[in-house]
Amino acid sequence: xxxxxxxxxxxxxxxxxxxxAPVQLAGHGKREVRVLKEAFAGAGDHVASDMYxxxxxxxxxQAEMAEVLGKEAAVFFPSGTMAQQIALRIWSDRKGSRRVxxxxxxxxxxxxxxxxxxxxHLQPLLLADKDRLITLEDVQNMxxxxxxxxxxxxxxxxxxxxxxxxxxxxxxxxxxxxGIMLHLDGARLFEAxxxxxxxxxxxxxxxxxxxxxxxxxxxxxxxxxxxGSADFTGESKIWKRRxxxxxxxxxxYIIPSRYYYQQRVDKMGQYxxxxxxxxxxxxxxxxxxxxxxxxxxxxxxxxxxxxxEQVEPALITVSEETGVGFTPRLxxxxxxxxxxxxxxxxxxxxxxxxxLEAAFGLLDRLLKEA
Amino acid sequence: xxxxxxxxxxxxxxxxxxxxAPVQLAGHGKREVRVLKEAFAGAGDHVASDMYxxxxxxxxxQAEMAEVLGKEAAVFFPSGTMAQQIALRIWSDRKGSRRVxxxxxxxxxxxxxxxxxxxxHLQPLLLADKDRLITLEDVQNMxxxxxxxxxxxxxxxxxxxxxxxxxxxxxxxxxxxxGIMLHLDGARLFEAxxxxxxxxxxxxxxxxxxxxxxxxxxxxxxxxxxxGSADFTGESKIWKRRxxxxxxxxxxYIIPSRYYYQQRVDKMGQYxxxxxxxxxxxxxxxxxxxxxxxxxxxxxxxxxxxxxEQVEPALITVSEETGVGFTPRLxxxxxxxxxxxxxxxxxxxxxxxxxLEAAFGLLDRLLKEA
Numbered sequence: 238x239x240x241x242x243x244x245x246x247x248x249x250x251x252x253x254x255x256x257x258a259p260v261q262l263a264g265h266g267k268r269e270v271r272v273l274k275e276a277f278a279g280a281g282d283h284v285a286s287d288m289y290x291x292x293x294x295x296x297x298x299q300a301e302m303a304e305v306l307g308k309e310a311a312v313f314f315p316s317g318t319m320a321q322q323i324a325l326r327i328w329s330d331r332k333g334s335r336r337v338x339x340x341x342x343x344x345x346x347x348x349x350x351x352x353x354x355x356x357x358h359l360q361p362l363l364l365a366d367k368d369r370l371i372t373l374e375d376v377q378n379m380x381x382x383x384x385x386x387x388x389x390x391x392x393x394x395x396x397x398x399x400x401x402x403x404x405x406x407x408x409x410x411x412x413x414x415x416g417i418m419l420h421l422d423g424a425r426l427f428e429a430x431x432x433x434x435x436x437x438x439x440x441x442x443x444x445x446x447x448x449x450x451x452x453x454x455x456x457x458x459x460x461x462x463x464x465g466s467a468d469f470t471g472e473s474k475i476w477k478r479r480x481x482x483x484x485x486x487x488x489x490y491i492i493p494s495r496y497y498y499q500q501r502v503d504k505m506g507q508y509x510x511x512x513x514x515x516x517x518x519x520x521x522x523x524x525x526x527x528x529x530x531x532x533x534x535x536x537x538x539x540x541x542x543x544x545x546e547q548v549e550p551a552l553i554t555v556s557e558e559t560g561v562g563f564t565p566r567l568x569x570x571x572x573x574x575x576x577x578x579x580x581x582x583x584x585x586x587x588x589x590x591x592x593l594e595a596a597f598g599l600l601d602r603l604l605k606e607a
Numbered sequence: 608x609x610x611x612x613x614x615x616x617x618x619x620x621x622x623x624x625x626x627x628a629p630v631q632l633a634g635h636g637k638r639e640v641r642v643l644k645e646a647f648a649g650a651g652d653h654v655a656s657d658m659y660x661x662x663x664x665x666x667x668x669q670a671e672m673a674e675v676l677g678k679e680a681a682v683f684f685p686s687g688t689m690a691q692q693i694a695l696r697i698w699s700d701r702k703g704s705r706r707v708x709x710x711x712x713x714x715x716x717x718x719x720x721x722x723x724x725x726x727x728h729l730q731p732l733l734l735a736d737k738d739r740l741i742t743l744e745d746v747q748n749m750x751x752x753x754x755x756x757x758x759x760x761x762x763x764x765x766x767x768x769x770x771x772x773x774x775x776x777x778x779x780x781x782x783x784x785x786g787i788m789l790h791l792d793g794a795r796l797f798e799a800x801x802x803x804x805x806x807x808x809x810x811x812x813x814x815x816x817x818x819x820x821x822x823x824x825x826x827x828x829x830x831x832x833x834x835g836s837a838d839f840t841g842e843s844k845i846w847k848r849r850x851x852x853x854x855x856x857x858x859x860y861i862i863p864s865r866y867y868y869q870q871r872v873d874k875m876g877q878y879x880x881x882x883x884x885x886x887x888x889x890x891x892x893x894x895x896x897x898x899x900x901x902x903x904x905x906x907x908x909x910x911x912x913x914x915x916e917q918v919e920p921a922l923i924t925v926s927e928e929t930g931v932g933f934t935p936r937l938x939x940x941x942x943x944x945x946x947x948x949x950x951x952x953x954x955x956x957x958x959x960x961x962x963l964e965a966a967f968g969l970l971d972r973l974l975k976e977a
Contacts, residue, residue: 271652273859282641286828315685319851352849356726452855458656459854479722480850481689484829485822489643489859 251566254553258562260592262515265456265501265582273458276493286486290474294488298495299462306447307438308464312473313491315482317424318349320448320463323476325385326357327469328418328446332384338362339387340371342394344422356480370400373407379417386412389422390429390440396528396578397425397536402433409443421447427502428454428534431509445469451494454508454535455501456582460490501583508535508581515585518597523605528576535581541567543607545575551603561588561596621936624923628932630962632885635826635871635952643828646863656856660844664858668865669832676817677808678834682843683861685852687794688719690818690833693846695755696727697839698788698816702754708732709757710741712764714792726850740770743777749787756782759792760799760810766898766948767795767906772803779813791817795904797872798824801879802903815839821864824878824905825871826952830860871953878905878951885955888967893975905951911937913977915945921973931958931966 255261266272287295295313303311314320322345325337337353339345341363345353353359362379365371370392379386388408391397400408412419421444423429426437433440441447446465451457463473477483512532519525524542541548545567552563564577625631636642657665665683673681684690692715695707707723709715711733715723723729732749735741740762749756758778761767770778782789791814793799796807803810811817816835821827833843847853882902889895894912911918915937922933934947 267653268656268658268856269652270647270650270654270656270858270862272656274647274650274652277640277644277647280640280644282639282644283637284640286638286640286642288638314851316851316854318848318853322851349851350845350848352851355849458856458859475720478688478720479725481684481686481692481719481722481852482850483688484686486638486828488640489828492640 251549251553251564254556255562255565258556259560260588261562261584262588263564263579263581264584266584272456273489273493276457276496279496280492284488284492287488287491289483289485290477295491298491301495302449302462303464305437306441306449306462306464307436308441308447308466310467310470311462311464312470312477313487313494314461314463314477315459315484315487315490317344317422317448317450317461318352319477319480319482320461320473321345321387321420321422322349322353322357323473323480324420324446324448324463324465324469325353325359325387326476327472328385328420329357329359332416332418334382334384335360336362336382337385337387338364338376338379338383340365340389340392341367342392343387343389344393344424345387347394368395370395370398371408372400373404373411376408376411383417385418385420387420387422388444389424391425391534391536393425393536393578396538397428397532397534398529399429399432399533402435405440405443418445420444423447424450425453425534425536427505428508428536431506432533451490451498454505454580454582455494455497457494457497458490460487460494504583505535507586509533511535511585512537512579512581515579515581518593522597522601524607525604536579538576538578539564540570540574540576541604542574543604544573545569547607548575548604551600551607554603555596555600559592559596559599561592563600621919621923621934624926625932625935628926629930630958631932631954632958633934633949633951634954636954642826643859643863646827646866649866650862654858656858657861659855660847660853665861668861671865672819672832673834675807676811676819676832676834677806678811678817678836680837680840681832681834682840682847683857683864684831684833684847685829685854685857685860687714687792687818687820687831688722689847689850689852690831690843691715691757691790691792692719692723692727693843693850694790694816694818694833694835694839695723695729695757696846697842698755698790699727699729702786702788704752704754705730706732706752707755707757708734708746708749708753710735710759710762710764711737712762713757713759714763714794715757717764738765740765740768741778742770743774743781746778746781753787755788755790757790757792758814759794761795761904761906763795763906763948766908767798767902767904768899769799769802769903772805775810775813788815790814793817794820795823795906797875798878798904798906801876821860821868824875824950824952825864825867827864827867828860830857830864874953875905877956879903881905881955882907882949882951885949885951888963892967892971894977895974906949908946908948909934910940910944910946911974912944913974914943915939917977918945918974921970921977924973925966925970929962929966929969931962933970
């Protein structure tokens with residue numbers, strides 16, 4: 238093996254070029270210790286830890302989030318994986334049915350090592366095709382015996398698409414009529430609000446339970462909230478203990494969640510506008526389309542009609558020559574195509590327009606020639 | 608209701624008196640934000656977060672703990688509740704038996720809302736009586752079909768008792784001979800080492816898997832490590848994801864765990880010596896005995912042969928008059944008795960002897976007259 242060549246290849250990798258670029262298109266910046274230190278800089282030394290779910294630091298934030306989401310109560314969880322399995326389990330137990338329904342690319346189906354099946358023995362029905370949203374018709378055709386339907390807003394794995402609000406209302410009304418519980422995977426709920434022009438509480442009023450995350454658009458360290466009626470959240474605390482999530486101290490996640498929530502919840506409109514502008518820049522390039530073509534939140538997917546081996550050197554060149562990093566990695570989506578996911582955060586709006594034009598101008602030329 | 612009386616009662620509560628006392632007998636100090644800030648003061652701003660179990664900050668600490676415990680590999684978990692259920696599940700699956708064995712006051716039996724049964728459907732056999740340790744004879748009489756035996760060292764709920772090391776070796780040899788997996792609940796393993804005069808790796812060599820905690824004697828914020836063979840820990844990572852414990856970032860617990868481990872692991876001998884001295888002071892008082900009478904770790908239980916309503920005012924008076932806080936709460940153990948648990952940490956050795964003598968002298972007089 239030629240070590241010097243390996244080193245050259247390493248230094249030429251997309252990930253290395255991205256990390257070395259002085260400017261990144263997406264996100265809020267690197268996930269590093271600074272993020273925690275900034276959140277704690279204003280927290281008093283003698284603020285008491287939460288203790289197994291009790292104490293001001295957790296109870297106040299839970300009450301605040303319950304109000305924001307328009308629900309009776311909320312519980313802070315270390316992860317959405319834990320919170321959502323538990324939500325579906327509670328509704329399943331109450332309805333006396335192990336059958337739940339969700340999208341084929343739901344987080345529970347593809348990112349959780351089948352925890353829902355292995356720990357809770359629930360049987361998910363996969364609604365809709367992988368590449369489109371769940372429709373009212375899908376829901377009407379689910380068949381009998383579904384305890385709970387989970388909807389993810391926006392649907393991340395297809396670029397963050399959203400159903401029209403009227404369709405969402407119709408699905409909610411149908412489920413209520415049929416006694417089917419409706420759970421919201423709102424990992425990116427705040428990011429979806431500017432498109433809908435609704436408050437979080439308005440959207441959540443269509444659902445019986447809701448999960449939100451604090452490290453997507455909010456940019457915290459980790460953590461989630463599960464909200465619903467007080468009896469639902471009370472039961473969720475028992476399951477949180479069973480899962481091993483009722484930690485003696487969750488404040489290392491709660492204080493940053495609250496800090497970054499306050500910093501960023503009002504910036505979601507800006508991120509959405511920025512995402513639409515950035516998607517236009519991509520769509521103006523040869524052999525590039527975004528999904529959705531016009532974003533409906535702060536996120537979209539970038540699809541290249543070229544094999545990964547041809548896109549990587551183009552993105553490396555753009556990084557090195559213009560100082561703009563696009564992505565650390567590309568996913569092969571076929572023999573002659575690749576893609577990546579992009580979430581707009583604080584960084585985009587601070588990039589000078591001239592720099593963006595230089596970067597996209599060069600990218601377009603390189604892809605056209607490729 | 609007489610509100611002014613309630614307020615007076617509140618200010619006279621044991622918990623309030625304890626918190627107001629300038630000196631506390633047990634522990635390392637209050638659980639508050641300062642604990643996190645101190646641990647992060649020396650951490651560089653640009654230290655990268657772990658990402659879903661990968662990255663230097665988690666991998667280096669796991670490797671360090673694997674070496675300390677003499678095991679092939681180790682995995683950092685948010686909680687021991689999660690780590691231990693998973694350990695028992697893995698051994699149960701491998702042995703093809705749902706039956707495991709542990710002490711009747713095992714953490715999994717009394718503090719976890721039956722997660723082991725509700726999530727993993729394991730069937731625990733409760734060995735020994737509640738008020739004594741598991742013996743070799745108990746283990747020999749378990750009957751066939753036990754996949755895994757869990758031993759807790761020291762056995763917290765009976766004051767932190769330890770079996771003699773020869774008995775531990777005999778139990779381990781018996782289990783190996785019978786093909787029974789042996790798991791160590793080592794929440795307080797480091798605290799037990801001075802009594803045994805053994806290293807952590809020596810004790811762990813008797814076990815197939817081991818869990819340790821970072822917020823007992825070590826005094827971190829939260830977090831646990833599960834160690835064993837590489838195939839065992841590899842499987843545990845899959846279950847960690849299923850439980851919702853494979854967080855995007857665990858560094859808010861890992862960095863403090865490492866920091867306080869380095870600060871305190873060598874102080875366990877001091878805590879043990881202090882615990883023996885302090886137990887002597889309690890045992891010299893009227894109507895007080897400690898369990899064990901002579902501690903074998905940094906912990907013991909304090910039992911009063913008086914009803915809680917008589918002990919509380921005595922402890923409040925001692926706090927107010929001498930400035931020494933004993934405990935924020937007492938547990939009723941019978942109609943005429945109560946008790947509490949005590950864990951020696953950094954605080955005890957800094958209390959002037961004269962202050963201790965004043966506090967115990969007054970306590971003895973008050974209890975004698977009660």
